[in-house]
Amino acid sequence: MTDTVQAGRRKFFDLARPSRQHLLGYILIAPAVLMVAAIIIWPLVLAIDLSFQQVKIPRLGGASRPFSVSNYTWLFSSEEFWLACWVTLKLVVVVTAGSVAVGLSTALLANNRFKGRTIARLGMALPWAVPEIIAVVIFAWMFDTSFGLFGWLAIQLGFTGQMIPWVSSSTAAFWAVAITMVWKGFPFVSIMCLAGLQSIPSDYYAAAKVDGANVWQRFRWITMPLLMPVLGVTLVLTLLWVFRDFSIIKVLTGGGPLRSTQTLSIMTYDQAFQYHNFGRAAAVGVLTLVICIVASLLMLGRRSKSIY
Amino acid sequence: MNKRMKRLALGAATAALMTMGSFAPAMADTVLKFISWQTDDAGTGEWWRSAIAEFEKQHPGVKIEFTKAERSSYADTMTTLFAANQPPQIVHLASFEFQMFADSGWLEPLDPWLKKDGIDMTGWAGQQKCEWNGETVCIMTNYFGFVMAYNKKILDAAGVAVPKTYEEFLAAAKATTKDLNGDGIIDQFGTGHETKGGPGQYLTEMLNYIIDAKAYWTDKDGNITIDTPEMVEGLTRWKTVMKSGVSPVDMSASDVRKLFADGKMAMRLDGPWLYGTTEKGSAKSDIVYAAPPLTPPLGGSSNVLAMPSDIPDDQKQLVWDFIKLTMTPEFQRSYATMGGNTPPSPKADVSGVEKTIPHFPILIQTMKEAAAAGIDRVPTGLELFYNEFSKMVMEETQRMIIQDLDPADVAKTMQAKAESIKG
Structure with a gap:
């Protein structure tokens, strides 16, 4: 009898049996799932909970405040929030478009055969390899209003007679941030596009050439349609990166002047650590998350049609 | 096994x-x-x-x-x-x-x-x-109390005496701001203010001129006192200094101090901590400390x-x-x-x-003067909202400079916004 029970238990825990293989899978991924839950889901739940409380500085394990929607009421009636949304949208459009334009162009260039192609590809990926904070500090020096390289170049090339106030002019500050972000972001687009380009069979181009298609026609009717699946995912990832990026803006302009570079992520930080309004900061963070999810779903939902 | x-x-x-x-x-x-x-x-x-x-x-x-x-x-x-x-x-x-x-x-x-x-x-x-x-x-x-450090060599070369008033200070700053090599880029400044270190630091730099114009953000009971003729004068002075190009812009405090310590700036209004930087700078032997020309000295x-x-x-x-x-x-x-x-x-x-610190009596003197005048960087009644208040003042001041607004209108806007922050 005992032997029968033991055999039954052994059978139940026999993870090699085909009917138990899914169990083994769950056991193997359990530590990772628990870890993700601990470091992502739990803080997310805390943030959502916090956004419905009127709290200045919360304390871990402290008593909760009563449920309130005042943070969201304040947010939707706040001029600052809508301005931050507008700045974020502008930055997302400009930086994503810029990164895709530069990234795709460099990928097309690096996809050709020429002398020094390996070095060119390495150079192309270099900005991506440089840690973000180091890249931003270097750009901050180059955009320095008093002694910066870009101002000096503008004078030498005759574009202006004096140094450009990159960080104390609303328009210039926005472009300083956008240029830095494009420089940091284009290599990712470039690498992804290059991988996509290399997966396009060369036969298609050869056949198109035989049919008399010129360069533009080959790009328009072969390269772009076949690159769209890769480009779509890349666009979403770039968009999310611009949405959540904090360090570039914080180091270069701090969100100023006159909030011309204050995005939702900078606003979240300011509400939490400058004004000590953690409830409001959590509300901005939660709304940013919702916007990101909606934008990603919209973009990923548009599956590119394959024409071949 | x-x-x-x-x-x-x-x-x-x-x-x-x-x-x-x-x-x-x-x-x-x-x-x-x-x-x-x-x-x-x-x-x-x-x-x-x-x-x-x-x-x-x-x-x-x-x-x-x-x-x-x-x-x-x-x-x-x-x-x-x-x-x-x-x-x-x-x-x-x-x-x-x-x-x-x-x-x-x-x-x-x-x-x-x-x-x-x-x-x-x-x-x-x-x-x-x-x-x-x-x-x-x-x-x-x-x-602490603020002091003025100046580069004797630069002032002497420009034929300017050590300033004792705001007007003399501005004139000296203008006379010593120069493009030395003619490349179109100013490489010697009359003075220097930090404008990149955050709102609190921005207000500290402004305050030098505002208290010299006998203005302040609040009175001793915590009432907002920005919309006054004295504050308009203080804001006008700050706008004049920043627009006249006598100070480098968008610089952190350490960069400004380094420029001064290395002989690229004629005068600097700062606290006792400036001494540590000037002692390590290449213009160490030319730097002299004096009482600030703006009174009472900023401190707190x-x-x-x-x-x-x-x-x-x-x-x-x-x-x-x-x-x-x-x-x-x-x-x-x-x-x-x-x-x-x-x-x-x-x-x-x-x-x-x-x-060991030759200008120490000046530091003590300015500290006592600042304390006697009740000067402090944190305005009474706005302690809990200082970050929000300082950001508002910095933004309105930047707007005044960038959009060339009338300081009198800016003072009115600041007064209204400060009252709203205080609640």
């Missing part, structure tokens, strides 16, 4: 025993955490270390873990530590940021500790700023020491012992001799400090 498991278990047990063994002596000590942004400051950092060494000598088995957090992210770090229930036992904060912690009830009231040891705080510079809701929640560590409380309210009582006693040690006449004297700072204690003997 069994053998291998046994070996593994034995190995793990040995490793665990050895690890625990190496931790044992460390666990025997009481460790007090002390986070500061001043660990590497020339002079001041050494002074803190000397106080720690003396404390550890007096308290065998107790160690102070002295860790640096950058000033730029200091408030964030402390907020996070307090929010996570992990505050350092020795709390070091800037005088414009402790109020939020005190208001949350996280700082221990120090009156019973002062009373128990019979410490009289009468005459302790800036100590009244440490009172929150009628209780003493901190000890003022530093109270700088930083405070406190203790968290929810640490165990035995730790509170140790923290209090450390705070008390820094308040002794000996350490107040070495705060001057070693750190080059103006000690807040009225009992501090600062005689002979001028032998």
Whole structure:
């Protein structure tokens, strides 16, 4: 009898049996799932909970405040929030478009055969390899209003007679941030596009050439349609990166002047650590998350049609 | 299989025993955490270390873990530590940021500790700023007055005398701002103001001109006093200085100080801490310290020491012992001799400090003048909203400069917004 029970238990825990293989899978991924839950889901739940409380500085394990929607009421009636949304949208459009334009162009260039192609590809990926904070500090020096390289170049090339106030002019500050972000972001687009380009069979181009298609026609009717699946995912990832990026803006302009570079992520930080309004900061963070999810779903939902 | 498991278990047990063994002596000590942004400051950092060494000598088995957090992210770090229930036992904060912690009830009231040891705080510079809701929640560590440092060689070359008034200061700054090599880029500035260090620092720089125009943000009862003719004059002066190009723009404090220390700037209005930078600069021999031409001198409380309210009582006693040690006449004297700072204690003997720091009497003089005039960077009644208030003032001032607005209109806007912030 005992032997029968033991055999039954052994059978139940026999993870090699085909009917138990899914169990083994769950056991193997359990530590990772628990870890993700601990470091992502739990803080997310805390943030959502916090956004419905009127709290200045919360304390871990402290008593909760009563449920309130005042943070969201304040947010939707706040001029600052809508301005931050507008700045974020502008930055997302400009930086994503810029990164895709530069990234795709460099990928097309690096996809050709020429002398020094390996070095060119390495150079192309270099900005991506440089840690973000180091890249931003270097750009901050180059955009320095008093002694910066870009101002000096503008004078030498005759574009202006004096140094450009990159960080104390609303328009210039926005472009300083956008240029830095494009420089940091284009290599990712470039690498992804290059991988996509290399997966396009060369036969298609050869056949198109035989049919008399010129360069533009080959790009328009072969390269772009076949690159769209890769480009779509890349666009979403770039968009999310611009949405959540904090360090570039914080180091270069701090969100100023006159909030011309204050995005939702900078606003979240300011509400939490400058004004000590953690409830409001959590509300901005939660709304940013919702916007990101909606934008990603919209973009990923548009599956590119394959024409071949 | 069994053998291998046994070996593994034995190995793990040995490793665990050895690890625990190496931790044992460390666990025997009481460790007090002390986070500061001043660990590497020339002079001041050494002074803190000397106080720690003396404390550890007096308290065998107790160690102070002295860790640096950058000033730029200091408030964030402390907020996070307090929010996570992990505050350092020795709390070091800037005088414009402790109020939020005190208001949350996280700082221990120090009156019973002062009373128990019979410490009289009468005459302790800036100590009244440490009172929150009628209780003493901190000890003022530093109270300072601004001085003017100037480069004698540059002023002499421009044929300009050392300025004594705002008008002379502006004229001297204009006369010494030059493009020396003719490449279209200014490479020698008349003066320098930090405008990139955040709203609090921006307000400090502006305040030099505003208090010289006899204006201030609030009165002693906490009423907003921005929409006044004096404030309009102060804002006009700041706008004039910033628009005339006599100061580099968008620079951090350390960059501005470095430019001055290396002989690329004629005059700099700053606190006692400038001396550490000028001593290391290439123009060290040309730099002279004097009383500032803008009066009363800008000054006020700088930083405070406190203790968290929810640490165990035995730790509170140790923290209090450390705070008390820094308040002794000996350490107040070495705060001057070693750190080059103006000690807040009225009992501090600062005689002979001028032998090592020649301009020390000027530092004492400006500190006393600032204290007598009741000058402080944190406006009464706006302590809890200082960050929000300073950001508003910085933005409206930037708008005034960028969009060339009338200072009178800007003062009206600031008044309305400040009243709204105060609620």
